[in-house]
Amino acid sequence: MKSKIVKVKKGIAVQTPQERIYIFDTTLRDGEQAPGASLNTAEKMKVALQLEKLGVDIIEAGFPAASPGDFEAVEKIARTLKKTVVAGLARAMKKDIETCGKAVKPAKRGRIHVFISSSDIHLKHLFRKTREEALAITADSIKLARRLSDDVEFSAQDASRSEWEYLARMVETAIKHGARTVNVPDTVGYTTPDEYGRMVAYLRNHVPNINKAVISVHCHNDLGLAVANSISAIQNGARQVECTINGIGERAGNASLEEIVMVLKTREDKYPFYTNVNTMEIYKTSRLVSTLTGFMIQPNKAIVGSNAFAHESGIHQDGILKYRQTYEIMAPQEIGVPESRLILGKHSGRHAFTKRLEGMGYSLDKSATDLLFEKFKDLADKKKSVYDEDIEALVEEKVAASAEIYHLTYLHTSAGSATLPTATLKVKKGDVETQGAATGDGPVDAVFNAIDQLTGFKGKLENYSIKALTQGRDAQGEVTVTLSTNGDEVNGRGVSTDVIEASAKAYLNAVNKLSLKHSKKSTKVSFDIQKGLTL
Secondary structure, rough: OEEEEEEOOOOOOOEEEEEEEEEEEEOOOOOOOOOOOOOOHHHHHHHHHHHHHHOOOOOHHHHHOHHHHHHHHHHHHHHOOOOEEEEEEEEEHHHHHHHHHHHHHOOOOOEEEEEOOOOOOHHHHOOOOOHHHHHHHHHHHHHHHHHOOOOEEEOOOOOOOOOOHHHHHHEEEEEEHOEEEEEEEEEOOOOOOOHHHHHHHHHHHHOHHHOEEEEEEEEOOOOOOOOHHHHHHOOOOOOOEEHHHHOOOOOOOOOOOOHHHHHHHHHOOOOOOOOOHHHHHHHHHHHHHHHHHOOOOOOOOOOOOOOOOOEEEEHHHHHHOOOOHOOOOOOOHHHHOOOEOOOOOOOOOOOHHHHHHHHOOOOHHHHHHHHHHHHHHHHHHOOOOOOOHHHHHHHHHHHHHHOOOOOOOEEEEEEEEEEEEEEEEEEEEEEEEEEEEEOOOOOHHHHHHHHHHOOOOOOOEEEEEEEEOOOOOOOEEEEEEEEEOOEEEEEEEEEEOOOHHHHHHHHHHHHHHHHHOOOOOOOOOOOOOOOOEOO
């Protein structure tokens, strides 16, 4: 129990108690049951060590009776962890319980987690037991588990679809014979927050010995309500929550640990509870589990998705830059993310673009910024996201444009397996625009021949190279060429989402440089990264 300060209306500060919520992480057991998520012992150990660093209270390390590998992993984790309770799962069967007891025995704090179903649909079709038989099995299995461990948890599988009066009898039986924690899971993700909360409240009011155990909840996400159901259960008396990193698990997964923890932390005004989780380790843990399981995290996943602290809308970016809380209810640093990301795209505004330029070290005057912003908007219409490399290319392109003699105004090419590659270009010199067409071995060669024709350039192409500036199919292509003539050699560079256009820009950029070198007039181009760009 700890306290927090709350200001009341009259300005008087009062202390209100906060109750602790125990975090039971089952990533290594239920999470690993997700198809394709199997981990070996070494990988499980990595996750377990990180979970202990994260500060979870209990780690369900596996199902020891399921396989020799699972037994080995649970036992090794039990021997290694120093602070966290290490639990193993066991069916309400003598062999399972004894195997689990051996696996968790080396732990400084070990727990045997025993389960049997309480719903009629499970008892009839899965276990083929009567209600009375299930109660007797519950009593016997808990007594056996208690002889092997002081810490025993009991789960009434499919509790949310059980008849409440019978569920209360089963919970009472488990506590009577030594269970310190009683878990009432929503095994198939069927319940709703109000219903689940009322079920937990019912147990608190109708199980005579409920004060001798901690009520735990374990929710699945089949209807997308796992976290909401867990929070409702906490409000109604549950004090342990079973969850997984990234919400992985059977079918649609489990309640997400990071979401539950951050709900309680962010809305402590509504929920007077706390956890011992070190939230600064959340992002790191999430990425580790994703990497080892191979389960990618959807971009819009709450808390840990790549877009969770990313903003593209111009209005949102402007708000974030002025006052973060306008569009962020928690700071990214709280979960271990260094900072929010302002994604530059077609929805971005001038404020965010200017801030990005400044962050990259460019100090530009208003006219230069305005020109670059227009180019940025044109580029953003062609590709989803604009990266720093794209912005650098825009700045360099503007530097080159300030010294242009020839300027490309139109480009069209045609090529194919049965077509003679042809390029048609319009080039402007001063106020005069000329048009020309040429053929070549390919569309790029045709473009170069057309430029030679329009500019009168007579030289040699020494080198041609192309690379993608950023990732994705909509990445900009960067073309670099080297031209030589009369003993002079220069490099030209062009960037575009169209590699043919990038090639034309690069070639014309080099022709302009050579033309300037040979011109009797000198054109001074001023660009200072500190003083700015003069256009």
